[in-house]
Amino acid sequence: MRSRKTLRVIVAANATIVWSGDHWASTKKSDTISCNGLNLWFADLQTAELPSDSAVEFTFFWVEAQRWEGRNWQISIGER
Secondary structure, eight states: OBTTOOEEEEESSOEEEEEESSTTSSOEEEEOEEETTTTEEEEEEOOTTSOTTEEEEEEEEETTTTEEOSSOEEEEEBOO
């Protein structure tokens, strides 16, 4: 994704997104918000301050199922 942008994550169930912009040295948590009538949930990860040539890494904790996703996702940040 382009640098200086906010990453919006859209999922089909309520979740807490645990994420990092520094290779898991520190973490942040973002709870999803329901999109009324669409049966979707979203969270905006505040990634705009992450430097170009870095990455945002994240995983999901599914609230209703009370379970972790079991894998991490990574999105590279750059100028293009």
